Amino acid sequence: MIRLREIRKVFNSGRPSEFTALRGISIDVELKKVTVLKGPSGSGKTTLLSIIGCMARPTSGRIWFEEREITSLPERFLTEIRRKTFGFVFQQFNLIKGISVIENVMLPSYPCGEDIREIRKKALELIQFFNLSGKESSKIEWLSGGEQQRAAIARALINDPSIIIADEPTAHLDTKLSLEFMGFMKMLKEREKTIIIASHDPIVYESDIVDNVLNMRDGIVITGDL
Amino acid sequence: MNRLRNILDFTISSLMRRKGRNIALIVVYTFVVFILASVIFFTEALRREATTILRDAPEIVVQRVIAGRHDLIPLRYIDKIKAIPGVRSVKGRLWGYYFDPLSGSNYTLIVVDPRNSLSGVNHGDIKEGTIIIGSGISRSRIVHEGDTMPFRSFDGIPLYLKVKDVLSSESAIIAADVILISEKDYKKLSGIPSGYCTDLVISVANTKEIPTIARKITEVLPDTRPIVRDEILRTYDSVLNWRSGIILMIFWGALAAFIIFAWDRATGLSAEEKREIGILKAIGWETSDVIMMKFWEGIVISLTSFLTGMILAYLHVFFSSYSLFKPVLLGWSVLYPEFRLTPFIDTYQIATLLFLVVIPYTVATIVPSWRAATVDPDSVMK
Amino acid sequence: MILNPAVIALLLSSLLISGMIIYSSYFGYQILRRWDIKSGSETQLSLERRTYLVSTILSYAFGFQLISLFLFVFTADKLHSIFVGAMCAAGTLNVNKFGYPALILKIASFLLAGLWLILNHADNRAYDYPLIKKKYLFLLLIAPIFLSETIILTRYLIGLRADVITSCCGALFSTQRKGLVPEIISLPALTMKLAFFSTTLATILSGFYFLKSGKGVYIFSSLSAISFFISILSIISFISLYFYELPTHHCPFCIFQGDYNYIGYPLYITLFVATICGIGTGVLNPFKTIESLTGVIPRLQRRLTIASTISMVVFLAITLYPILFSDFRLD
Numbered sequence: 001m002i003r004l005r006e007i008r009k010v011f012n013s014g015r016p017s018e019f020t021a022l023r024g025i026s027i028d029v030e031l032k033k034v035t036v037l038k039g040p041s042g043s044g045k046t047t048l049l050s051i052i053g054c055m056a057r058p059t060s061g062r063i064w065f066e067e068r069e070i071t072s073l074p075e076r077f078l079t080e081i082r083r084k085t086f087g088f089v090f091q092q093f094n095l096i097k098g099i100s101v102i103e104n105v106m107l108p109s110y111p112c113g114e115d116i117r118e119i120r121k122k123a124l125e126l127i128q129f130f131n132l133s134g135k136e137s138s139k140i141e142w143l144s145g146g147e148q149q150r151a152a153i154a155r156a157l158i159n160d161p162s163i164i165i166a167d168e169p170t171a172h173l174d175t176k177l178s179l180e181f182m183g184f185m186k187m188l189k190e191r192e193k194t195i196i197i198a199s200h201d202p203i204v205y206e207s208d209i210v211d212n213v214l215n216m217r218d219g220i221v222i223t224g225d226l
Numbered sequence: 227m228n229r230l231r232n233i234l235d236f237t238i239s240s241l242m243r244r245k246g247r248n249i250a251l252i253v254v255y256t257f258v259v260f261i262l263a264s265v266i267f268f269t270e271a272l273r274r275e276a277t278t279i280l281r282d283a284p285e286i287v288v289q290r291v292i293a294g295r296h297d298l299i300p301l302r303y304i305d306k307i308k309a310i311p312g313v314r315s316v317k318g319r320l321w322g323y324y325f326d327p328l329s330g331s332n333y334t335l336i337v338v339d340p341r342n343s344l345s346g347v348n349h350g351d352i353k354e355g356t357i358i359i360g361s362g363i364s365r366s367r368i369v370h371e372g373d374t375m376p377f378r379s380f381d382g383i384p385l386y387l388k389v390k391d392v393l394s395s396e397s398a399i400i401a402a403d404v405i406l407i408s409e410k411d412y413k414k415l416s417g418i419p420s421g422y423c424t425d426l427v428i429s430v431a432n433t434k435e436i437p438t439i440a441r442k443i444t445e446v447l448p449d450t451r452p453i454v455r456d457e458i459l460r461t462y463d464s465v466l467n468w469r470s471g472i473i474l475m476i477f478w479g480a481l482a483a484f485i486i487f488a489w490d491r492a493t494g495l496s497a498e499e500k501r502e503i504g505i506l507k508a509i510g511w512e513t514s515d516v517i518m519m520k521f522w523e524g525i526v527i528s529l530t531s532f533l534t535g536m537i538l539a540y541l542h543v544f545f546s547s548y549s550l551f552k553p554v555l556l557g558w559s560v561l562y563p564e565f566r567l568t569p570f571i572d573t574y575q576i577a578t579l580l581f582l583v584v585i586p587y588t589v590a591t592i593v594p595s596w597r598a599a600t601v602d603p604d605s606v607m608k
Numbered sequence: 609m610i611l612n613p614a615v616i617a618l619l620l621s622s623l624l625i626s627g628m629i630i631y632s633s634y635f636g637y638q639i640l641r642r643w644d645i646k647s648g649s650e651t652q653l654s655l656e657r658r659t660y661l662v663s664t665i666l667s668y669a670f671g672f673q674l675i676s677l678f679l680f681v682f683t684a685d686k687l688h689s690i691f692v693g694a695m696c697a698a699g700t701l702n703v704n705k706f707g708y709p710a711l712i713l714k715i716a717s718f719l720l721a722g723l724w725l726i727l728n729h730a731d732n733r734a735y736d737y738p739l740i741k742k743k744y745l746f747l748l749l750i751a752p753i754f755l756s757e758t759i760i761l762t763r764y765l766i767g768l769r770a771d772v773i774t775s776c777c778g779a780l781f782s783t784q785r786k787g788l789v790p791e792i793i794s795l796p797a798l799t800m801k802l803a804f805f806s807t808t809l810a811t812i813l814s815g816f817y818f819l820k821s822g823k824g825v826y827i828f829s830s831l832s833a834i835s836f837f838i839s840i841l842s843i844i845s846f847i848s849l850y851f852y853e854l855p856t857h858h859c860p861f862c863i864f865q866g867d868y869n870y871i872g873y874p875l876y877i878t879l880f881v882a883t884i885c886g887i888g889t890g891v892l893n894p895f896k897t898i899e900s901l902t903g904v905i906p907r908l909q910r911r912l913t914i915a916s917t918i919s920m921v922v923f924l925a926i927t928l929y930p931i932l933f934s935d936f937r938l939d
């Protein structure tokens with residue numbers, strides 16, 4: 001269980017551009033379930049995702065991850081937790097251009113200290129799983145949109161995380177690819193992964209694999225299962 | 227360990243991807259190393275040459291000084307010096323300068339005693355009427371073995387001497403402008419009266435005694451000046467040291483410009499680079515991992531430039547007879563000796579180079595690297 | 609002043625290192641005052657970010673410091689030919705009154721730099737910066753030594769004049785003068801030998817004991833420190849004699865020269881490495897009980913002890929070699 005209490009996030013505090021993204025969020029996210037954060041852009045979904053995913057720290061409030069408070073852990077430790085626990089799929093894919101597919105997939109594992117051959121093996125398995133075999137040495141920019149999406153998911157899984165976080169994953173995809181994406185999420189749910197998605201796409205939030213939907217607007221949760 | 231290797235892997239691949247941006251930096255870096263290395267190699271090689279050559283130089287040379295100037299020394303002084311305990315042998319040397327109006331240069335004429343061979347030069351016995359000339363003279367006057375050279379004696383009478391041999395260019399560093407001549411011819415040419423010679427050469431039994439003996443010589447012969455070999459070496463050392471130091475000071479400008487350039491390059495990351503680091507942070511790289519990547523970048527760039535610069539400098543100093551710094555380091559003379567320096571390179575020079583170039587470069591890139599690395603992980607999500 | 613590239617390099621690097629230490633000390637002070645790992649405040653976050661920078665700067669600074677000790681000795685040795693009376697680094701250092709103090713400060717800086725790096729390494733292995741305050745406090749305490757080293761080194765290098773007549777090591781390291789050094793030299797060789805071999809062996813043995821049983825850290829550590837001093841004294845007193853095969857040549861610097869196969873370098877390097885690693889093991893010990901370091905410190909101590917004992921053994925081997933295998937006999 002991931003618990004958030006009174007989470008507030010303020011950017012550029014004290015300056016003219018001060019902006020409050022989250023105004024006091026208190027939610028529980030169940031593990032091994034699929035949770036969707038639904039809401040228009042500017043509602044704070046992305047910010048909330050980054051806080052849950054240990055990418056940013058809240059301005060105030062507290063977070064517990066499986067009974068352990070992680071609110072103010074130093075960056076070093078937080079990053080270690082994040083690397084092992086969370087896998088991210090970004091809206092823009094955020095794959096590194098100019099390097100091969102397999103190198104992209106292997107990247108999150110580089111700082112872990114594992115032997116590179118082991119990492120390579122895992123990466124190849126994932127590439128095979130996502131039907132990208134034969135393309136692992138191609139430069140990432142040569143792949144089609146759908147293939148890049150699959151590579152991005154493969155990358156998110158390289159460290160075998162227990163939680164997958166996706167930020168507007170279907171924003172740049174057509175219906176077919178969006179449905180394909182949700183298909184992958186279903187497979188991951190069957191493998192007991194926790195999935196948290198931020199999206200305002202009905203294909204996502206109306207999918208039958210979704211367990212909880214949290215409606216967000218202007219930095220707070222309007223309705224949601226608690 | 228693996229972490230180090232993995233990050234190094236990625237660093238190299240990212241450097242290769244951005245060759246364009248890094249080439250400029252590497253070129254400038256290599257150039258700076260090249261200049262500094264050339265100076266350091268050159269001076270060190272010269273120093274060693276001087277030491278080697280001077281090794282065979284006489285331990286003490288005694289000159290006579292009248293009214294503050296070097297004058298001819300009477301041969302009877304020899305016995306007085308021989309009487310000083312610790313002196314092994316005393317010999318007179320006959321030599322001098324000759325101004326040649328045709329080439330506008332000074333030659334050094336040396337009377338060679340076959341028993342007293344000139345270090346590094348093979349000459350044998352010089353018969354009357356013949357001379358052996360140095361390679362520099364041969365070049366500038368276009369005179370070769372078998373030719374005759376005219377000389378003007380002190381009393382105006384011309385003297386024609388046949389060139390028996392030309393000294394090899396290997397000895398050029400000391401003998402480019404040298405003419406070996408017989409005693410009779412030289413006396414005819416210079417007008418030095420018998421009973422006198424130019425200076426005296428002393429060899430001693432125990433080198434530790436040299437300062438004492440030198441002092442005693444001045445006591446016994448107050449109008450003389452002993453020149454000790456070690457002093458020459460020291461002077462040479464000093465001159466080379468400060469001359470190379472001066473060049474370095476001049477290139478301080480180049481070094482400073484390079485450092486500023488490096489710093490600017492490190493600070494001004496392209497949007498692409500910034501994005502990449504953002505992605506790395508987002509997918510789980512920690513600040514220290516990115517700092518490590520930057521560290522490897524610095525090492526790879528430094529090593530490449532350093533090695534290339536050093537190799538180029540080595541080739542420049544030791545294999546091309548044209549050197550950029552000859553004029554400053556060798557002083558002025560009309561006849562430039564053409565010579566090849568013996569290649570010499572040691573850890574000390576490499577260490578000095580490292581300290582002078584790589585350390586400032588590294589320091590200049592620390593803060594920009596850190597700044598690049600402390601990007602927020604969620605920056606790519608915004 | 610001797611405008612030699614190496615001298616310039618030494619000056620430049622010394623200034624840079626001091627600059628980096630001053631910069632880091634300033635932030636170290638901030639960290640000491642405001643660091644609070646438990647708060648998630650903006651200040652804390654920016655301090656955490658800063659500490660990456662400061663830690664990196666100091667790692668470089670101290671790394672350079674370690675190398676510069678050797679460059680310093682190297683340079684002193686090379687420059688000897690410029691000075692009347694100097695046959696080795698001993699003479700160069702004696703040209704003005706700042707030479708030997710500069711050397712001593714450099715050695716002290718070397719040891720302290722090594723210790724700080726060990727502390728820093730341990731701190732970085734844990735996730736919650738357990739040693740951060742201690743580390744920066746230590747930095748603030750030792751910073752003055754580095755700064756004075758730069759000042760004295762600068763005064764020494766600037767004051768190098770070729771027209772000064774200095775003494776040869778034969779005169780400096782002889783019994784004819786007054787002072788500490790002649791006292792050491794006039795100690796009977798047998799006493800020194802006993803002292804040296806017993807302390808060195810004791811250090812090595814206590815290292816092994818610690819590796820096997822995990823006990824006796826402080827004994828090992830203190831012995832490392834003691835044997836450092838005794839080793840230096842012994843080098844002057846009798847070890848050097850065997851290398852030179854001369855009963856009167858006590859100079860600790862001539863062994864850096866080519867005539868003796870540059871044996872001075874491995875000799876001193878092994879000694880210094882052994883000392884730093886040995887003392888470091890002890891310095892780390894009080895922090896074993898900190899939660900985040902419970903795994904880290906024992907492992908680090910083991911590695912340091914292994915490094916230290918191996919270096920010490922090699923050092924001992926180097927000193928024994930001429931004693932056993934050359935024809936020179938002291939008594």
